[in-house]
Amino acid sequence: MAEQLDDMYRDIIMEHYRFPRGHSSIENPDIVNEGHNPVCGDEIEIKVKIEKDVIETVSVECAGCAISTASGSMLAEICEGKTIAEVKKIAEIVKALLKGVEYDDNIDIGDIEALQGVKNFPVRVKCALLSWTTLVDAINAKEIGKQSLRSSTEEK
Numbered sequence: 001m002a003e004q005l006d007d008m009y010r011d012i013i014m015e016h017y018r019f020p021r022g023h024s025s026i027e028n029p030d031i032v033n034e035g036h037n038p039v040c041g042d043e044i045e046i047k048v049k050i051e052k053d054v055i056e057t058v059s060v061e062c063a064g065c066a067i068s069t070a071s072g073s074m075l076a077e078i079c080e081g082k083t084i085a086e087v088k089k090i091a092e093i094v095k096a097l098l099k100g101v102e103y104d105d106n107i108d109i110g111d112i113e114a115l116q117g118v119k120n121f122p123v124r125v126k127c128a129l130l131s132w133t134t135l136v137d138a139i140n141a142k143e144i145g146k147q148s149l150r151s152s153t154e155e156k
Contacts, residue, residue, distance in 0.1 A: 012114035013070045020069055022060035022076025029059070031142055035134030035151040037126050042068040046075075046134050055079045055087060060131060067124050071115060072131035078110045084139055091132045098125045126153035 029047035036043055042064030049057040058079050060072040071094075079087050089104075094112055096103035100119045118128045130153055137151040 010114075010117075012111050013066060016070035016073035016111065017066040020060065020062065020073035020076075022058050022073060024057060024059055026057050026059045031135075031138045033134050033138035033141070033151055035130050035137075035153070037064070037068065037130045037153045039123060039126050039153065040065060040068075042127055042130050044068065044072055044130055044134055046072075046131065046138065048079075048135070048138070050084070053083050053085075055082055055084070058135075062131070064130070065124075065127050067115070067118060067127040068130050071112075071128040074110065074112050074115070075131045075135060078112065079135070088136060088139065091136045094132050095129060098128050129153060 026047045026049050028049075030050040031048040032045070034043070034045050042062065044064065045059075045061045047059040048055055058076040060076045062069045062072045078090060082090070089107065090109060090112075093103045093107060093109055094115070097109075097112070097116050098119050115128050118124050130151075133153060134151040
Protein backbone atom coordinates (compact mmCIF):
# COMPACT_ATOMS: atom_id res chain seq x y z
CA MET A 1 0.00 0.00 0.00
CA ALA A 2 2.80 2.43 0.89
CA GLU A 3 4.45 1.75 -2.46
CA GLN A 4 1.21 2.60 -4.31
CA LEU A 5 0.97 5.87 -2.38
CA ASP A 6 4.60 6.70 -3.25
CA ASP A 7 3.88 6.01 -6.92
CA MET A 8 0.77 8.21 -6.84
CA TYR A 9 2.68 11.07 -5.22
CA ARG A 10 5.53 10.67 -7.69
CA ASP A 11 3.00 10.84 -10.56
CA ILE A 12 1.47 14.05 -9.16
CA ILE A 13 4.90 15.69 -8.84
CA MET A 14 5.89 14.69 -12.36
CA GLU A 15 2.59 15.93 -13.78
CA HIS A 16 3.15 19.35 -12.18
CA TYR A 17 6.74 19.33 -13.47
CA ARG A 18 5.76 18.47 -17.04
CA PHE A 19 2.70 20.75 -17.14
CA PRO A 20 3.34 23.53 -14.61
CA ARG A 21 0.50 25.83 -13.62
CA GLY A 22 0.88 29.57 -13.30
CA HIS A 23 2.54 30.44 -16.59
CA SER A 24 0.05 33.16 -17.42
CA SER A 25 1.46 36.61 -18.03
CA ILE A 26 0.50 39.25 -15.47
CA GLU A 27 0.45 42.90 -16.43
CA ASN A 28 1.16 45.35 -13.61
CA PRO A 29 1.64 42.75 -10.85
CA ASP A 30 1.31 43.90 -7.25
CA ILE A 31 4.12 41.62 -6.12
CA VAL A 32 7.25 40.52 -7.97
CA ASN A 33 10.08 38.56 -6.43
CA GLU A 34 12.93 36.38 -7.59
CA GLY A 35 14.20 33.43 -5.61
CA HIS A 36 17.37 31.40 -5.76
CA ASN A 37 18.44 28.09 -4.26
CA PRO A 38 22.25 28.19 -4.15
CA VAL A 39 22.45 24.48 -3.28
CA CYS A 40 21.21 23.28 -6.66
CA GLY A 41 20.89 26.46 -8.71
CA ASP A 42 17.09 26.65 -8.96
CA GLU A 43 15.84 30.10 -10.01
CA ILE A 44 12.26 31.33 -9.72
CA GLU A 45 10.30 34.48 -10.44
CA ILE A 46 6.89 34.96 -8.90
CA LYS A 47 4.42 37.66 -9.90
CA VAL A 48 1.14 38.16 -8.09
CA LYS A 49 -1.94 40.25 -8.72
CA ILE A 50 -3.90 41.04 -5.54
CA GLU A 51 -7.40 42.46 -5.26
CA LYS A 52 -8.69 43.44 -1.81
CA ASP A 53 -6.33 41.10 0.09
CA VAL A 54 -7.16 38.17 -2.20
CA ILE A 55 -4.65 36.65 -4.60
CA GLU A 56 -6.25 37.00 -7.98
CA THR A 57 -3.52 35.61 -10.25
CA VAL A 58 -0.12 33.99 -9.74
CA SER A 59 2.63 33.64 -12.31
CA VAL A 60 5.53 31.30 -11.57
CA GLU A 61 8.53 31.04 -13.88
CA CYS A 62 10.94 28.40 -12.65
CA ALA A 63 14.24 27.17 -14.04
CA GLY A 64 15.06 24.28 -11.81
CA CYS A 65 14.63 20.69 -10.83
CA ALA A 66 11.41 18.70 -10.92
CA ILE A 67 10.72 19.26 -7.20
CA SER A 68 11.19 23.03 -7.40
CA THR A 69 9.10 23.34 -10.56
CA ALA A 70 6.33 21.09 -9.22
CA SER A 71 6.17 22.96 -5.92
CA GLY A 72 5.90 26.29 -7.77
CA SER A 73 3.13 24.85 -9.92
CA MET A 74 1.27 23.67 -6.82
CA LEU A 75 1.69 27.13 -5.29
CA ALA A 76 0.17 28.79 -8.35
CA GLU A 77 -2.72 26.35 -8.37
CA ILE A 78 -3.67 26.58 -4.71
CA CYS A 79 -3.05 30.30 -4.02
CA GLU A 80 -5.43 31.83 -6.53
CA GLY A 81 -8.60 32.97 -4.79
CA LYS A 82 -7.08 32.73 -1.32
CA THR A 83 -6.53 35.63 1.07
CA ILE A 84 -3.02 36.66 2.05
CA ALA A 85 -3.60 35.17 5.52
CA GLU A 86 -4.72 31.85 4.01
CA VAL A 87 -1.65 31.75 1.75
CA LYS A 88 0.67 32.41 4.68
CA LYS A 89 -1.02 29.60 6.63
CA ILE A 90 -0.63 27.21 3.69
CA ALA A 91 3.06 28.19 3.42
CA GLU A 92 3.49 27.32 7.12
CA ILE A 93 1.84 23.95 6.47
CA VAL A 94 4.14 23.31 3.50
CA LYS A 95 7.18 24.06 5.65
CA ALA A 96 5.94 21.76 8.44
CA LEU A 97 5.11 19.00 5.95
CA LEU A 98 8.58 19.19 4.41
CA LYS A 99 10.30 19.24 7.80
CA GLY A 100 8.26 16.28 9.09
CA VAL A 101 6.53 18.36 11.76
CA GLU A 102 2.85 18.10 12.69
CA TYR A 103 0.56 20.58 10.96
CA ASP A 104 -3.11 21.54 10.80
CA ASP A 105 -4.53 18.86 8.53
CA ASN A 106 -7.99 20.44 8.55
CA ILE A 107 -6.87 22.77 5.78
CA ASP A 108 -7.08 21.45 2.22
CA ILE A 109 -3.62 21.64 0.67
CA GLY A 110 -4.53 19.91 -2.59
CA ASP A 111 -1.65 18.30 -4.47
CA ILE A 112 0.91 19.74 -2.05
CA GLU A 113 0.59 16.61 0.08
CA ALA A 114 2.48 14.82 -2.70
CA LEU A 115 5.63 16.68 -1.58
CA GLN A 116 5.70 14.94 1.79
CA GLY A 117 8.24 12.36 0.58
CA VAL A 118 10.75 15.16 0.03
CA LYS A 119 11.33 15.32 3.81
CA ASN A 120 13.35 12.11 3.43
CA PHE A 121 15.87 14.01 1.28
CA PRO A 122 16.96 17.06 3.31
CA VAL A 123 18.91 18.68 0.47
CA ARG A 124 15.73 18.63 -1.67
CA VAL A 125 13.60 20.36 1.00
CA LYS A 126 15.07 23.69 -0.09
CA CYS A 127 14.01 22.95 -3.67
CA ALA A 128 10.42 22.41 -2.56
CA LEU A 129 10.43 25.48 -0.29
CA LEU A 130 11.89 27.93 -2.82
CA SER A 131 8.61 29.09 -4.35
CA TRP A 132 6.93 29.40 -0.96
CA THR A 133 9.83 31.32 0.59
CA THR A 134 9.92 33.63 -2.43
CA LEU A 135 6.18 34.34 -2.24
CA VAL A 136 6.01 34.87 1.52
CA ASP A 137 9.11 37.10 1.49
CA ALA A 138 7.46 39.23 -1.21
CA ILE A 139 4.17 39.46 0.69
CA ASN A 140 5.99 40.45 3.88
CA ALA A 141 8.06 43.04 2.01
CA LYS A 142 4.95 44.55 0.43
CA GLU A 143 3.27 44.75 3.84
CA ILE A 144 6.10 46.93 5.13
CA GLY A 145 6.31 48.99 1.95
CA LYS A 146 9.47 47.47 0.51
CA GLN A 147 9.31 47.00 -3.25
CA SER A 148 12.35 45.03 -4.31
CA LEU A 149 14.12 42.01 -2.90
CA ARG A 150 15.61 38.67 -3.88
CA SER A 151 14.89 35.59 -1.81
CA SER A 152 17.17 32.67 -1.18
CA THR A 153 16.93 29.32 0.56
CA GLU A 154 20.43 29.91 1.91
CA GLU A 155 20.48 29.81 5.71
CA LYS A 156 20.51 33.28 7.25
